[in-house]
Amino acid sequence: MIDLDLDMRQYDCPFIDTTDDVDISFSAVQWQLDTDAEKLETRLIARGDSTGALDQGLQELQSHPNMRECYILSKREDVAEIGTTIEQTNAMRAIQRNDGYITGPFRIEDGRERWHVGFDDDEAEDRTLAELERHNDFAVEDRDQFGPTTLFDLLENSDSARQLLEGCRSLTDTERETFEVASRNGYYETPRETTLEELADHFEISKTAVSMNLRRSERKILKAALGAIEGLADRDEL
Known part of the structure; x- marks a missing residue:
């Protein structure tokens, strides 16, 4: 196909x-x-x-x-x-x-x-x-x-894919934009290519606010990803 x-x-x-x-x-x-x-x-x-x-x-x-x-x-x-x-x-x-x-x-x-x-x-x-x-x-x-x-494989794991998609959709516009900009500018690279201070300057907000937006987005995506992984594991066991 x-x-x-x-x-x-x-x-x-x-x-x-x-x-x-x-x-x-x-x-x-x-x-x-x-x-x-x-x-x-x-x-x-x-x-x-x-x-x-x-x-x-x-x-x-x-x-x-x-x-x-x-x-x-x-x-x-x-x-x-x-x-x-x-x-x-x-x-x-x-x-x-x-x-x-x-x-x-x-x-x-x-x-x-x-x-x-x-x-x-x-x-x-x-x-x-x-x-x-x-x-x-x-x-x-x-x-x-x-x-x-x-x-x-795609059809068999559609529930896991849907769970991950719903997690991504649960992000607010602010959380999604903050997460995308941070990722695109290397915040999650080792070593980091940007800092919270630089992200705060980009969005014209405090470092605390940027950190909170990142933590909320990370928590939602991680929860969805773990749920999807558990779904894959359960199917593999069956």
Whole structure:
């Protein structure tokens, strides 16, 4: 199996058009492509930069000409869970016609969409990318090729992967940014390539505040990683 990570801009997608105009993002929770009816049914999480942005984005989405149906399942402050049915886009049609398939959830923000697309062979991949290039703007961000053993391993350990992912998602924006900057600048190297004082200067806060942000992020990620490792160990014992 060939798995592509695509950064995509479709010119007939209501979600992309909406995120172009409004500070809102969409993350897919569930999706079902009906090729006979040429429609895509989805459940998504919509998040606005503010409550007003969320409301404006949902109004624009509902009025988009390629939107068949858009309804709110739940809503709280700047986050909503929505259900939608849209017309099959040119990119969806190209992937389906060339024996490709969606392998993971998609996320849309700032007029771009991150897709995970799978193919069984190089020829199907080449045909699809050539067709996509004619009507869409995209870049291949990553390409992996898995054999059956690797795929089996991924499926068998999906619970551990999910636990680690949830741990990463539990970081606040501040914790994540602090952890990323510290790691990128060599804070965890031996010897260290940056100090707490330099990180404090970067974020314009105290060394104590930087240290607390790092400790919180480290604790969350370590807890998730240990849980994932325990899941792997339990499966190995079985």
